[in-house]
Amino acid sequence: MNKIHDYLAETTGLSPDILAKIILSMGIILFLYLLKILMLRIVWRQTKSAKTRYQWKRSLSFIFPFLGLVLVGSVWVQAFRQFGAFLGLFSAGLAIALKEPLTNLAGWFFIVFRHPFIVGDRIQIGKHAGDVIDIRLFQFTILEIGNWVEADQSTGRIIHLPNGKVFTEPQINYSTGFNYIWNEMPIRVTFESNWEKAKSILQSIINQHAENIDRAAEREIFEASKSFMIHYTHLTPYVYTSIKEFGVQLTIRYLCNPRKRRGTENEIWQDILTQFRTHSDIQFAYPTTRFYTRGEGNTGQ
Structure with a gap:
């Protein structure tokens, strides 16, 4: 030897x-x-x-x-x-x-000890949004949502982001603290429709879908208030009324789990289409163009 x-x-x-x-x-x-x-x-x-x-x-x-x-x-x-x-x-x-690698290493320490997000959280940092699937010394990885896919569903792409971005980009966390988001669905009916009846139907539909969420959200807000200044006076869903260019807009506002946003919209829209179909005095509004012909006073739409 x-x-x-x-x-x-x-x-x-x-x-x-x-x-x-x-x-x-x-x-x-x-x-x-x-x-x-x-x-x-x-x-x-x-x-x-x-x-x-x-x-x-x-x-x-x-x-x-x-x-x-x-x-x-x-x-x-x-x-x-x-x-x-x-x-x-x-x-x-x-x-x-090695300024950038050292910044990323400092970012890792910030993520590990400050916990702006953990593996499993749904976040948005800068223009990128997704579910955190890995955190390493120099980068963290998210499974992308959104982009060309609607309603925050997964695109299937994996994005690797340097840890240093936690110092330069705002971080939006869908999961930590209060695990619900407010979602809105605008529905437009014509001016000639019975909008009061339509609003009542929409309120009834959304109340059924949000029946269990309100109680769960109240418990989560109470827990989140121990760490964050989160306070909501009303958690119940509501339908707001406004006037738009070609009709009356009834906007449904309700709480939902961020990972179930598209699923809840799908169920609510199916109930709306089924209910409105049975009422002849409620019609969906959409952009139209009206043409007038001279001479005989006939109009076409």
Whole structure:
């Protein structure tokens, strides 16, 4: 073994002490890598839960690099003391050259300890929105929603975003604190329609769909108020009336789970179409053009 050590020292030109530290450092890294693989294999055999597997993999991905840094650093601590001034200048230059990675690393610390979002949350950061599916040292990953797909449903695309964006972009969290959003559905009927009856029908429909949400939302608001200044006087759904260019607009406003927005709209619209079909005095409004002919006083629409 000593002969191999001496041969490497002679071949590389490094001092025996430095070479020993390099070999020991490589041994530590290899040992930790094999230990991580072994632990993950044990977890994979013990459980089939994707969530449990992900949590173990994520935790070990943080623990082992940190442990490796501490152990390897302890090997080189004496050498660091000898080259303190050089390392000071080197680290300053390195900080300037690696500004973006260091910002992303600081962003990771902010995400982990401040918890603006966690894995599983639905968020929007800048122009990107989606469900958080992974958080790593330098980037986090979301499963995109929206874009060309309506009603906040998944597009199937995965977007990797640098952690540093938490310092430069506003973050919108659909899930943390209050797990409901206000959704609005505008319905327009003609001026000639019985809009009072239409409004009554819409109110009845939305009351049926929001029957259970109000109670759940009240409990969540109470819990969220412990951490945030959230206060709503009324949580019950309501139908608002306004006048638009070609009819009376009745706007339904109600609470819904952000992941179920399209599903609730689908059910509500089906009930509206079914109910309005049975009332001849209620007609949907839409843009029309009216033409007049001269001479005989006939009109066409």
